[in-house]
Amino acid sequence: MNNNLLIYNTLTRKKEKFEPVNPPLVGLYVCGPTVYGDVHLGNCRTFVSFDLIYRYLCHVGFKVRYVRNITDAGHLEGDRDEGDDKFAKKAKLEKLEPMEIVQKYTIGFHNVMSLFNALPPSIEPTATGHICEQIEMVEQLIKNGYAYEVNGTVYFDVEKYRTEYNYTILTNRQLEDLLANTRELGGQDEKRGRLDFALWIKAKPEHIMHWPSPWGQGFPGWHIECSAMSRKYLGDLFDIHGGGMDLAATHHTNEIAQSQACNHTTPAKYWMHTNMLTVNGTRMSKSAGNGFLPKELFTGNHPLLTQGFSPMTVRFFMLQAHYRSTLDFSNEALLASSKGFKRLMTAYGLLDKLKPATHSECNIQELKERCYAAMDDDFNSPILIAELFEAVRIINSVYDGKAAITESDLKELKKLFNEFVFDILGLKEEASENQDLNSLLDFIIKLRSEAKNSKDYATSDKIRIGLQQLGIQLKDNKDETIWSKV
Numbered sequence: 001m002n003n004n005l006l007i008y009n010t011l012t013r014k015k016e017k018f019e020p021v022n023p024p025l026v027g028l029y030v031c032g033p034t035v036y037g038d039v040h041l042g043n044c045r046t047f048v049s050f051d052l053i054y055r056y057l058c059h060v061g062f063k064v065r066y067v068r069n070i071t072d073a074g075h076l077e078g079d080r081d082e083g084d085d086k087f088a089k090k091a092k093l094e095k096l097e098p099m100e101i102v103q104k105y106t107i108g109f110h111n112v113m114s115l116f117n118a119l120p121p122s123i124e125p126t127a128t129g130h131i132c133e134q135i136e137m138v139e140q141l142i143k144n145g146y147a148y149e150v151n152g153t154v155y156f157d158v159e160k161y162r163t164e165y166n167y168t169i170l171t172n173r174q175l176e177d178l179l180a181n182t183r184e185l186g187g188q189d190e191k192r193g194r195l196d197f198a199l200w201i202k203a204k205p206e207h208i209m210h211w212p213s214p215w216g217q218g219f220p221g222w223h224i225e226c227s228a229m230s231r232k233y234l235g236d237l238f239d240i241h242g243g244g245m246d247l248a249a250t251h252h253t254n255e256i257a258q259s260q261a262c263n264h265t266t267p268a269k270y271w272m273h274t275n276m277l278t279v280n281g282t283r284m285s286k287s288a289g290n291g292f293l294p295k296e297l298f299t300g301n302h303p304l305l306t307q308g309f310s311p312m313t314v315r316f317f318m319l320q321a322h323y324r325s326t327l328d329f330s331n332e333a334l335l336a337s338s339k340g341f342k343r344l345m346t347a348y349g350l351l352d353k354l355k356p357a358t359h360s361e362c363n364i365q366e367l368k369e370r371c372y373a374a375m376d377d378d379f380n381s382p383i384l385i386a387e388l389f390e391a392v393r394i395i396n397s398v399y400d401g402k403a404a405i406t407e408s409d410l411k412e413l414k415k416l417f418n419e420f421v422f423d424i425l426g427l428k429e430e431a432s433e434n435q436d437l438n439s440l441l442d443f444i445i446k447l448r449s450e451a452k453n454s455k456d457y458a459t460s461d462k463i464r465i466g467l468q469q470l471g472i473q474l475k476d477n478k479d480e481t482i483w484s485k486v
Contacts, residue, residue, distance in 0.1 A: 001061040004376045007240075008324060010248060010271040011170060015378055020239050021269065026062040027238030028054060029230040029268070031247055032124070034071040035105040036086040039112050041292050041329075042284065046244045046274045048315055048426075049323035049379075051118040053242070053272070055424050056375050067233045068121040072102040073128045073209050074201075074220040085219075088208045098209050102128075112294050115311040117426050123233050127225040131211050134220045134228045137262055138199045138213075146261035150190040152202030152216040159193040161257050167195075170253050170271060197254055199224050223254040230267060231259065241268035248273055278328045279304065292329065309334050312430050316341040319381040319425055340389075344421065345429055347392040350399050350482070351414050357404035362394045364405075364412045371420050381425065388420060399477060441472065445481050448474075 005018040020026050030050045033039050047068075057064050075086050087098040094101065113120075127134075138154050141147035147156050158167060168174070198221040203210035210217045230238065236259075243252065252271065259267040276283060279290040292302060300308030309317075317337035321327045367390060374383035391413065397403035405413070421427050444463060451459040464474050467483070475482050 003060065004372075005060070006376060006378055007270050007272065008378045009269075010273050011266075013172070016270070018239075018270070020062070021235075021237055024062050026057055026064045026240070027234035028057070028064055028066045028240045028242070029226070029234055029238060030066070030068045030121075030241075031226055031243035031251065032068040032070050033105075033109050034075045034086065035102050035109060036075075036090045037105060038293050038295075039105075039109045041294060041297070042244060042246075042277050044112065044116065044294055045277060045318050045327055046242075047113060047118055048116055048318050049274045050242050050272075051116075051426055052319060052323070052381060052424070053240075053379055054119060054121075055426055056379060059419065059424055065123070065234065066121040067123045067125065067230065069226060069229050070102075070106060070124060070126045071222070071225065072099075072106070072126050074225060075222045085207065085209060091208070099128075102126075115294070115298070116315050117312070117428050119426070125229045125233065127220065127229075128209075130225065130229050130232065131220065133232050134224045135200070135213050137224060137228045137231070137258070138220075140262050141199065141258060144261055146258075147199055148192065149215050152218060153190065153198055154200040154215055155191055155196040156199050156254070156258055156261070157192060158195040158197070158257065161261055165257070165260055167257055168253065170256060171249050173249065197221060197223065199258065223251055224258060226251070227255050227259045227262070227267065231263065236263040236267070237265045238268055240270045240272060242272040243274075245273040245275055272323075274323045275326050278326055280330050281328060284329065297334075304331060305334075306331050307335075309338060310430055312427055313338045313341050316344075316385075316425075316427060320385055322378075322380055322382055324378070341427070343392055344388065344427070346482075347395040348417055348421065348429070350395050351410075351417065353480075353482075354395065354398050354405065354410055356407035356410050358406070359404055360406040360409045361403045362398070362405050362409055362413070364394075364409045364416065367391060367394075368412065368416050371416065375424065384420060384425070388417075391417060401477070441467075441483050445474070445483065449481065 001024060003018065003023075006015045007018045008015050028050070030047070032047075033043050050066075050068075054064060054066050073085075073087065085098075087101055090101050091098045096104075110120075138147060141156065142149065142154065145157075146161055147154050149155075161167060200213060200215060200218050200220055202215070203217045203219055207219070210219050230241070241252070241255075248271075256266060259265075278284055279292075282290060284291050290304065292304075294311075294314070296302040297305070297314055298308050298311060300306070313334065314337075317334055318327060320337060320340075367387060370387050371384055374380045374387060377383070394403065394405070394413065398405050444467070448460050448463040451457075451463070467474060472483050
């Protein structure tokens with residue numbers, strides 16, 4: 001295995017050579033969705049990015065255990081230690097049991113991920129399925145002196161922890177800024193320090209989801225689930241922990257603290273974070289009214305869109321930006337990605353039509369090396385895509401008779417396309433929206449061919465121009481005519 005991979009580590013704020021704890025095994029943990037509503041596009045961008053990372057790690061020979069959790073308990077409104085439970089609140093609104101809400105939106109999440117052609121993780125644990133592990137971890141934190149119980153609620157002692165460790169190591173934020181931004185919330189009078197957070201929360205009589213514990217009936221805090229589940233399936237120290245950058249300041253900071261206080265080691269060597277989404281340069285948010293749900297992108301049922309875009313077009317659009325870069329959605333950008341994706345797929349369709357020559361004017365080996373170099377540089381998918389469009393140029397030049405390629409180079413070109421376009425980028429050909437369209441266009445192309453053979457060039461041009469006005473482009477060569485959407 002030739003491992004030249006560099007990964008940007010949020011923990012050190014620099015690119016580092018990827019050296020797994022126990023090669024060729026790789027442990028990858030990604031914070032999954034909180035399933036009380038439809039998965040939002042920011043989450044989709046994160047999961048598509050880590051799908052790319054997972055695919056590439058597997059492609060270069062690592063044996064990856066990919067763990068992505070489902071948060072189905074313990075997440076309160078506003079990510080606080082008090083207030084309404086998100087699942088119970090939604091259950092009341094929809095007049096369902098909380099676990100019906102969980103099931104409904106977990107299925108919806110899986111359906112969306114399937115549309116984006118994201119591979120399923122190796123393990124997908126749930127918070128409610130690991131209550132025992134979370135309780136055990138809280139007990140160990142109390143035993144180690146980093147947690148304390150008050151009236152049935154257990155808090156993590158940040159003040160004690162920060163006397164021995166750097167609490168803000170992940171974000172490098174000043175502790176004074178954190179304290180200044182801490183609001184006076186319910187439960188503050190129970191805490192020893194304002195930054196202390198709940199590991200286990202005492203359930204009020206009206207709270208629907210609760211479990212027995214050494215401290216009475218209650219439910220886990222939000223942060224403890226990821227520490228408990230990553231520890232169970234990947235060990236005290238594993239390779240990569242990922243998620244959206246919005247999780248770094250609180251959720252991931254607290255994960256590091258409680259895992260280190262419990263296990264005496266930082267949980268992951270490399271911390272990776274995807275960047276945020278914007279719409280026409282403005283941050284995407286519910287309050288701004290500019291957010292998209294995946295289904296709105298697919299159907300075009302949104303005031304900012306002029307049409308719907310296929311799941312593969314949206315995936316291609318996401319991968320055209322580096323995972324650490326802001327991804328700006330606009331109708332124009334999506335239209336450009338739609339054209340780019342079609343160019344890529346049209347070129348793939350030409351590969352089997354290329355005729356090999358006795359010599360080659362194309363250096364496929366150099367192109368292949370540049371593709372690997374792009375991915376080895378912190379999974380740089382936009383550079384990879386740019387290299388793949390060089391492959392598109394080669395395919396079109398050979399097809400048009402403007403360049404020559406040997407049989408062995410053609411074989412390598414096909415392999416390169418399959419590996420990088422389909423296996424690594426995770427793109428796939430999409431079925432025609434109307435299977436009859438193929439037969440209809442074949443018939444029209446045949447009529448045009450007959451007109452050309454009869455030297456009725458006026459009719460031939462009329463057909464070609466008319467189809468182009470309808471969004472269908474014809475391309476002639478000496479043997480046949482092919483069509484593509486423009």
